[in-house]
Amino acid sequence: MRTVLLGAPGSGKGTQGELLSQKYGIPQISTGDLLRAAVAAGSELGKKAKAAMDAGKLVSDEIVIGIIRERLTQPDAAKGYILDGFPRNLAQAQALDEMLAALGQPLEAVILLDVDFEVLIKRLTGRRTCQVCGAIYNIYFSPPQEDQRCDKCGSDQLIQRSDDNEETIANRLQVYQSQTAPLVDYYEAQGKLHKVNGTDEVTEVAKHIGQILETAM
Ligand code: G5P
Ligand code: MG
Helix, strand or coil: CEEEEEECCCCCHHHHHHHHHHHHCCCEEEHHHHHHHHHHHCCHHHHHHHHHHHHCCCCCHHHHHHHHHHHHCCHHHCCCEEEECCCCCHHHHHHHHHHHHHHCCCCCEEEEEECCHHHHHHHHHHEEEECCCCCEEECCCECCCCCCCCCCCCCCCEECCCCCCHHHHHHHHHHHHHHHCHHHHHHHHCCCEEEEECCCCHHHHHHHHHHHHHHHC
8 A cells, every 4th residue: 555645734644644555564654753863873964954844835845856766665665654744745746756656656635634724823833842752742632641751661751852942843834835735736647645634643644544444545
Protein backbone atom coordinates (compact mmCIF):
# COMPACT_ATOMS: atom_id res chain seq x y z
CA MET A 1 0.00 0.00 0.00
CA ARG A 2 1.44 3.34 -1.05
CA THR A 3 -0.23 6.36 0.51
CA VAL A 4 0.44 10.07 0.83
CA LEU A 5 -0.70 12.01 3.89
CA LEU A 6 -1.34 15.54 2.70
CA GLY A 7 -2.14 18.37 5.06
CA ALA A 8 -1.04 21.64 6.57
CA PRO A 9 1.53 21.88 9.37
CA GLY A 10 -0.12 20.45 12.49
CA SER A 11 -2.90 18.66 10.62
CA GLY A 12 -1.85 15.31 12.12
CA LYS A 13 0.32 13.73 9.41
CA GLY A 14 2.90 12.51 11.93
CA THR A 15 0.28 11.29 14.42
CA GLN A 16 -1.78 9.40 11.83
CA GLY A 17 1.31 8.21 9.93
CA GLU A 18 2.62 6.51 13.06
CA LEU A 19 -0.74 4.75 13.68
CA LEU A 20 -0.95 3.57 10.07
CA SER A 21 2.63 2.36 10.13
CA GLN A 22 1.87 0.18 13.18
CA LYS A 23 -1.43 -1.05 11.78
CA TYR A 24 -0.13 -2.10 8.36
CA GLY A 25 3.51 -2.89 9.22
CA ILE A 26 4.92 -0.53 6.61
CA PRO A 27 7.26 2.44 7.16
CA GLN A 28 6.18 6.01 7.68
CA ILE A 29 8.49 8.11 5.58
CA SER A 30 8.56 11.70 6.82
CA THR A 31 10.82 14.11 4.96
CA GLY A 32 10.59 16.45 7.97
CA ASP A 33 11.87 13.71 10.33
CA LEU A 34 14.64 12.73 7.88
CA LEU A 35 15.72 16.35 7.52
CA ARG A 36 15.64 16.95 11.30
CA ALA A 37 17.81 13.85 11.78
CA ALA A 38 20.29 15.22 9.21
CA VAL A 39 20.36 18.60 11.01
CA ALA A 40 20.91 16.89 14.38
CA ALA A 41 23.72 14.78 12.91
CA GLY A 42 25.37 17.91 11.49
CA SER A 43 25.73 16.30 8.04
CA GLU A 44 26.33 18.34 4.88
CA LEU A 45 22.71 17.76 3.90
CA GLY A 46 21.56 18.92 7.34
CA LYS A 47 23.64 22.10 7.07
CA LYS A 48 22.05 22.89 3.72
CA ALA A 49 18.52 22.24 5.02
CA LYS A 50 18.70 24.05 8.37
CA ALA A 51 18.24 27.66 7.28
CA ALA A 52 15.13 26.90 5.22
CA MET A 53 13.61 24.81 8.03
CA ASP A 54 14.26 27.50 10.65
CA ALA A 55 12.58 30.05 8.40
CA GLY A 56 9.59 27.81 7.71
CA LYS A 57 10.42 27.64 4.00
CA LEU A 58 10.72 24.57 1.82
CA VAL A 59 14.09 22.86 1.55
CA SER A 60 15.19 22.63 -2.11
CA ASP A 61 13.43 20.12 -4.34
CA GLU A 62 16.80 18.68 -5.32
CA ILE A 63 17.56 17.70 -1.71
CA VAL A 64 14.17 16.26 -0.76
CA ILE A 65 13.60 14.43 -4.05
CA GLY A 66 17.07 12.90 -3.64
CA ILE A 67 16.19 11.76 -0.10
CA ILE A 68 12.93 10.18 -1.26
CA ARG A 69 14.47 8.54 -4.32
CA GLU A 70 16.94 6.75 -2.06
CA ARG A 71 14.46 5.92 0.70
CA LEU A 72 11.80 4.37 -1.56
CA THR A 73 14.21 1.79 -2.93
CA GLN A 74 15.19 0.45 0.51
CA PRO A 75 13.98 -3.10 1.24
CA ASP A 76 11.49 -2.14 3.97
CA ALA A 77 9.60 0.02 1.44
CA ALA A 78 8.95 -2.89 -0.93
CA LYS A 79 5.52 -3.69 0.56
CA GLY A 80 4.48 -0.06 0.72
CA TYR A 81 4.82 3.05 2.83
CA ILE A 82 3.10 6.12 4.15
CA LEU A 83 4.55 9.36 2.86
CA ASP A 84 4.29 12.17 5.44
CA GLY A 85 5.20 15.66 4.26
CA PHE A 86 6.18 14.67 0.73
CA PRO A 87 5.30 15.77 -1.90
CA ARG A 88 4.93 19.40 -0.96
CA ASN A 89 4.74 21.19 -4.30
CA LEU A 90 3.93 20.34 -7.91
CA ALA A 91 7.54 19.64 -8.90
CA GLN A 92 7.83 17.08 -6.08
CA ALA A 93 4.50 15.47 -6.98
CA GLN A 94 5.55 15.11 -10.61
CA ALA A 95 8.95 13.71 -9.59
CA LEU A 96 7.18 11.17 -7.34
CA ASP A 97 4.85 10.11 -10.16
CA GLU A 98 7.86 9.59 -12.44
CA MET A 99 9.71 7.57 -9.80
CA LEU A 100 6.68 5.37 -9.14
CA ALA A 101 5.96 4.88 -12.83
CA ALA A 102 9.55 3.68 -13.31
CA LEU A 103 9.11 1.24 -10.41
CA GLY A 104 5.67 0.14 -11.67
CA GLN A 105 4.18 1.03 -8.27
CA PRO A 106 1.41 3.63 -8.45
CA LEU A 107 0.08 5.45 -5.39
CA GLU A 108 -3.14 3.93 -4.11
CA ALA A 109 -4.51 6.90 -2.18
CA VAL A 110 -3.82 10.44 -1.07
CA ILE A 111 -5.42 11.40 2.23
CA LEU A 112 -6.03 15.10 2.85
CA LEU A 113 -6.23 15.93 6.57
CA ASP A 114 -8.49 18.95 6.67
CA VAL A 115 -8.11 21.24 9.71
CA ASP A 116 -8.92 24.95 10.18
CA PHE A 117 -5.97 27.30 10.49
CA GLU A 118 -6.96 28.51 14.00
CA VAL A 119 -6.86 24.94 15.30
CA LEU A 120 -3.51 24.35 13.57
CA ILE A 121 -1.86 27.24 15.39
CA LYS A 122 -2.97 25.90 18.78
CA ARG A 123 -1.86 22.38 17.87
CA LEU A 124 1.57 23.56 16.77
CA THR A 125 2.27 25.85 19.70
CA GLY A 126 1.10 23.11 22.11
CA ARG A 127 2.96 20.21 20.50
CA ARG A 128 5.67 18.40 22.42
CA THR A 129 7.71 15.56 20.92
CA CYS A 130 9.67 12.89 22.79
CA GLN A 131 13.28 13.28 21.75
CA VAL A 132 13.97 9.62 22.53
CA CYS A 133 11.13 7.71 20.80
CA GLY A 134 9.41 10.41 18.70
CA ALA A 135 5.99 10.13 20.41
CA ILE A 136 3.86 13.25 19.79
CA TYR A 137 1.82 15.02 22.54
CA ASN A 138 -0.09 18.24 22.89
CA ILE A 139 -0.19 20.20 26.12
CA TYR A 140 -3.76 21.40 25.36
CA PHE A 141 -5.37 18.35 23.73
CA SER A 142 -3.39 15.21 24.49
CA PRO A 143 -0.87 15.71 27.31
CA PRO A 144 1.23 12.83 28.63
CA GLN A 145 -0.26 11.12 31.69
CA GLU A 146 2.58 12.32 33.89
CA ASP A 147 3.79 15.88 33.39
CA GLN A 148 6.91 16.07 31.17
CA ARG A 149 7.27 12.29 30.94
CA CYS A 150 6.74 10.20 27.80
CA ASP A 151 3.95 7.61 28.20
CA LYS A 152 5.61 5.30 25.69
CA CYS A 153 9.28 5.19 26.69
CA GLY A 154 9.35 6.97 30.08
CA SER A 155 11.91 9.60 29.03
CA ASP A 156 11.70 13.15 30.42
CA GLN A 157 12.81 14.70 27.13
CA LEU A 158 9.58 16.13 25.76
CA ILE A 159 10.69 19.05 23.66
CA GLN A 160 9.13 21.78 21.56
CA ARG A 161 10.27 21.77 17.93
CA SER A 162 12.39 24.81 17.05
CA ASP A 163 10.09 25.65 14.12
CA ASP A 164 7.00 25.66 16.37
CA ASN A 165 7.34 29.35 17.27
CA GLU A 166 4.72 31.87 16.13
CA GLU A 167 6.77 33.53 13.40
CA THR A 168 7.92 30.30 11.77
CA ILE A 169 4.45 28.76 12.10
CA ALA A 170 2.99 31.74 10.17
CA ASN A 171 5.54 31.20 7.39
CA ARG A 172 4.89 27.45 7.27
CA LEU A 173 1.15 27.99 6.96
CA GLN A 174 1.67 30.52 4.18
CA VAL A 175 4.00 28.14 2.31
CA TYR A 176 1.36 25.43 2.67
CA GLN A 177 -1.32 27.68 1.15
CA SER A 178 0.76 28.86 -1.77
CA GLN A 179 2.80 25.76 -2.65
CA THR A 180 1.25 22.61 -1.16
CA ALA A 181 -2.51 23.27 -1.33
CA PRO A 182 -2.45 23.13 -5.20
CA LEU A 183 -1.69 19.40 -4.82
CA VAL A 184 -5.30 18.91 -3.77
CA ASP A 185 -6.40 19.64 -7.36
CA TYR A 186 -3.48 17.64 -8.75
CA TYR A 187 -4.50 14.45 -6.93
CA GLU A 188 -8.21 15.09 -7.33
CA ALA A 189 -7.64 15.09 -11.11
CA GLN A 190 -5.97 11.68 -10.71
CA GLY A 191 -9.01 10.40 -8.78
CA LYS A 192 -6.82 9.60 -5.75
CA LEU A 193 -7.77 12.32 -3.28
CA HIS A 194 -9.78 11.48 -0.15
CA LYS A 195 -10.63 14.30 2.25
CA VAL A 196 -10.85 13.53 5.95
CA ASN A 197 -12.03 15.81 8.74
CA GLY A 198 -8.81 16.12 10.73
CA THR A 199 -10.40 17.95 13.67
CA ASP A 200 -12.08 14.82 15.05
CA GLU A 201 -10.49 12.80 17.84
CA VAL A 202 -7.28 11.04 16.79
CA THR A 203 -8.96 7.61 16.97
CA GLU A 204 -11.91 8.79 14.84
CA VAL A 205 -9.60 10.22 12.19
CA ALA A 206 -7.63 6.96 12.19
CA LYS A 207 -10.83 4.95 11.76
CA HIS A 208 -11.94 7.07 8.81
CA ILE A 209 -8.54 6.75 7.11
CA GLY A 210 -8.59 2.98 7.70
CA GLN A 211 -11.96 2.71 5.93
CA ILE A 212 -10.69 4.70 2.95
CA LEU A 213 -7.56 2.58 2.61
CA GLU A 214 -9.45 -0.71 2.87
CA THR A 215 -11.64 0.43 -0.03
CA ALA A 216 -8.69 1.76 -2.07
CA MET A 217 -6.88 -1.58 -1.75
P1 G5P B 1 7.44 18.64 8.65
O1 G5P B 1 8.17 17.99 9.72
O2 G5P B 1 6.81 17.84 7.59
P2 G5P B 1 4.92 20.11 8.89
O3 G5P B 1 4.96 21.56 9.19
O4 G5P B 1 4.43 19.73 7.56
O5 G5P B 1 6.37 19.61 9.32
P3 G5P B 1 4.11 19.01 11.26
O6 G5P B 1 4.31 20.29 11.99
O7 G5P B 1 5.08 17.90 11.50
O8 G5P B 1 3.99 19.29 9.75
P4 G5P B 1 1.91 17.15 11.42
O9 G5P B 1 2.89 16.05 11.33
O10 G5P B 1 0.89 17.28 10.34
O11 G5P B 1 2.62 18.56 11.59
O12 G5P B 1 1.12 17.09 12.79
P5 G5P B 1 1.37 16.20 14.12
O13 G5P B 1 2.74 16.39 14.65
O14 G5P B 1 0.88 14.81 13.89
O15 G5P B 1 0.32 16.89 15.10
C1 G5P B 1 0.46 18.26 15.50
C2 G5P B 1 -0.16 18.44 16.90
O16 G5P B 1 -1.57 18.20 16.82
C3 G5P B 1 0.38 17.44 17.94
O17 G5P B 1 0.52 18.11 19.17
C4 G5P B 1 -0.68 16.34 18.01
O18 G5P B 1 -0.74 15.77 19.31
C5 G5P B 1 -1.97 17.12 17.67
N1 G5P B 1 -2.90 16.28 16.89
C6 G5P B 1 -2.59 15.50 15.83
N2 G5P B 1 -3.68 14.88 15.35
C7 G5P B 1 -4.73 15.29 16.13
C8 G5P B 1 -6.12 14.99 16.12
O19 G5P B 1 -6.65 14.22 15.30
N3 G5P B 1 -6.88 15.61 17.07
C9 G5P B 1 -6.33 16.46 17.99
N4 G5P B 1 -7.14 17.05 18.90
N5 G5P B 1 -5.00 16.76 18.03
C10 G5P B 1 -4.22 16.19 17.12
O20 G5P B 1 8.40 19.69 7.92
C11 G5P B 1 9.21 20.56 8.67
C12 G5P B 1 10.08 21.37 7.73
O21 G5P B 1 10.93 20.49 6.98
C13 G5P B 1 11.06 20.91 5.63
C14 G5P B 1 10.38 22.29 5.56
O22 G5P B 1 11.32 23.27 5.87
C15 G5P B 1 9.32 22.16 6.66
O23 G5P B 1 8.88 23.43 7.14
N6 G5P B 1 10.44 19.92 4.75
C16 G5P B 1 10.42 19.99 3.41
N7 G5P B 1 10.91 20.92 2.55
C17 G5P B 1 10.70 20.71 1.24
N8 G5P B 1 10.02 19.64 0.75
C18 G5P B 1 9.53 18.68 1.58
N9 G5P B 1 8.86 17.63 1.08
C19 G5P B 1 9.72 18.84 2.97
N10 G5P B 1 9.36 18.11 4.05
C20 G5P B 1 9.81 18.77 5.12
MG1 MG C 1 4.99 15.90 11.26
